[in-house]
Amino acid sequence: MNRQQTLHKRYALPRALVVAIVVTASLAGSTRAEELEPSNAKPYPPGELGKVVRLGEEIVANTAQHPLSRKYVGNSLNCTSCHLNSGRHARAGSFLGTASAYPAWSPREERVITLEDRVLNCFMRSQNGVRPPNGSRVSVAITTYITWLSEGSSIKMNGQKPLGPNHTPTLDLDGLKPNVERGEKLYANRCADCHGAGGVGTEEGPPVWGDMSYNDGAGLSRNPKLASWLKVAMPLDDATLTAQEALDIAAFINSHKRPKFVLSEHLPKNDQLGEYNGKRE
């Protein structure tokens, strides 16, 4: 199976098992993210700009399938899988105000990066894919959407990290030690309905480990990052984990195999790193 075909097989589970899990999940009264927080709705800008904002929003919600983004995605996640409600969630990977922090210093890249760079880097790690070219339609659309969500925030460039003012709050884990066995039990009780006992996802939730999940270069592959995110994000309709529970589950999830990150495999060829996107006379 080539990469493209793998990408389209969204939930790699036997049909009967999927049905069983979906039935269980709906009996448990699960809620999709879209049904949560219908707030912070605002009108789109008029004209072409509004169209590009909406295009960006569609790509963020449907990254693994959208014709403009899918060739750059190497797993079955979408940006909204972690940036909940397409980044409109107030705390779980929020895009509200994000654009106001850029250009920002990035310790990982050891240089100042733009919001566009930040967007493109998430394709390489969290999406386990290939970095789209700077200036490409997909890149401009997503960056335009995030900038629109940031309207009204005053610019305050971040000289420490490439993170916006509403980034996921860092969980205080002082004195806590992760316990994988406890995490396993908690996962079975609180997460497996939607993410599958084997972690590979169901119709109700994306894979949390294995080939179709984020790779080991992604932020969430680090336990404190994942625990902080889980604290405000999961279980989807009921984010009530304690710090200890979040850490235990994070350690359990990240104890499983996932794709290995090797930078050179995620960068496009040099001549595709950037492109001229203006009109040629």
Ligand code: HEC
């Ligand atoms: C597997 C989870 C995951 C996926 C999928 C993902 N991201 Fe992220 N992204 C993160 C995490 C974690 C951070 C760190 C931000 C935080 O702590 O709030 C982040 C940070 C960012 C930031 C910087 C936010 C800030 O506050 O400055 C941007 C922009 C971003 N991601 C864009 C995207 C886009 C666009 C996509 C889809 C192409 C995407 N991400 C897919 C997990 C993910």
Ligand code: HEC
């Ligand atoms: C009601 C179903 C449901 C439950 C229960 C649930 N999740 Fe999720 N989870 C989702 C959905 C759906 C998404 C993607 C968000 C979206 O697309 O709106 C998600 C996203 C995630 C992600 C980021 C994307 C990825 O697949 O890596 C992680 C990690 C995660 N969940 C872990 C957990 C953990 C741990 C628990 C238990 C504490 C849990 N979830 C409980 C439905 C659920």
